[in-house]
Amino acid sequence: MAEGSVFKHCACKDNDGRRLGSRCPNLRRRGGAWHPTHGRWAYQLELPKSLDGRRRQMRRYRFDNRDAAAKERDSALNLLALAGDNRDLTIEIGDLLEQVKPADPLPDRNMIARRVKAGIPVTTAVLLGDYLREWLTGRSIAAGTTRSYDGHLRNHLEPHLGHIPLEKLSVGHIKAMFTAITDRNIAIETARDSDDPSVRTSVKGHRTTGPASMHRIRATLRKALNDAIRVHRLIDFNPAAHVELPSGKRPKARVWTTAAVKHWKATGHKPSPVMVWTPEQAGQFLDYAEDHDILLYPLYALMLHRGLRRGEAIGLRDLDVDLELGTAVISQQITTDGYQPITKKVKTEAGDRTIMFDQTTSAITRTHLARRATWQLVNGPTWTRTGLVFVQPDGSPWHPDAVTKRFDKLVKRSGLPPIRLHDLRHCAATFLKASGADLQDIKEMLGHSTITITSDTYTSVIHELETERAKAEAAAALVPRTIRRAS
Structure with missing residues (x-):
């Protein structure tokens, strides 16, 4: 040459x-x-x-x-x-x-x-959007994780950054994406509060992207770019690792106090995305569920008393339950990929746990199993044998989405302030803490991987419950005051 x-x-x-x-x-x-x-x-x-x-x-x-x-x-x-x-x-x-x-x-x-x-053509720019799609296609991960990554790509990363050459992606580009997401959130919230019905209708069904979701979007991009560095050797700098975002901590659980219920009735807004009932409200729900949905009442009671996730309760097997000992082994769950139910092991080692049944939950479960035996006799040879504790009258398993929809209908018809099905789990943790348990006890019952998750969600959640009120009264009584006559 x-x-x-x-x-x-x-x-x-x-x-x-x-x-x-x-x-x-x-x-x-x-x-x-x-x-x-x-x-x-x-x-x-x-x-x-x-x-x-x-x-x-x-x-x-x-x-x-x-x-x-x-x-x-x-x-x-x-x-x-x-x-x-x-x-x-x-x-x-x-x-x-x-x-x-x-x-x-x-x-x-x-x-x-x-x-x-x-082996990439040197004269053709590798666009970030093309790389991300190729990256996701080549990964061998759980279906739910794939769906989550795909949502991040489709809704955020590709529209905002997909046209940028991979090697030219900068911290500024990524910051601009999150600024645009934040601006969109403000626009949606502003439209929702508008006095014009047509403006409110224009954002019906549109969801805002919260801080936790932004952190997950950045994590997806960061992982993809790390692979571009370590695996594919396409770049040598990861701009996603140098982007700071507002805290994505989980929202604190809050109790449906009298004041909170009054505000909800007046505005239709919940004080927090994560709400829990008081013990009295929880009791009212179980009474209503027992009268109006005897099929799923035992499952809801188990979630409320022992803090199971939806998939863990639906996936609970007969062989995992010992009512003589009053224990249940939580080792599998039934979740969904899209709408397709999937049976799999619990996600983490901490989630694979043994929980104790209280007498109330044991009695409710015994009654359910006796009723289930009657269903089996009625169905005879057509009974579907799943080995699951909670099934429909023909023996077939419950679809996770059906369990959620029936719960939402029960709550609405009961007149109680709204909570999500998953918030039954938060109720269980709240009541356990109110009874004197520490965060380690709650962590083990819920199957959290770290106590930080437990602490972030449940610290000070029971400020309106009587045990905490008594502590507040005792602390206030220590401060001496001069008695004054009313003028």
């Missing part, structure tokens, strides 16, 4: 007004050496012939000194050397150099080397 040449040129013109360039006689001294001040430095390089056999040259001008011109020439040669004996790749890198505009720097050698190693 030709080494190219370094030379000087200038902007002087001849009598006809044509530039002399490197032909200017003032560029050299009498002895033939380059003039130290006249003209500027440049280099010329023979590029590989094009695919159609066309000869090509690369010329770059306007360098302040010879060393700068020689350095860039050597950089161009190093780029061509990446092709080795691969003729097609040599032509492709030549195409890349031919496309460089006069004022632009040469392509980064490390970036081109990574593309060569990964």
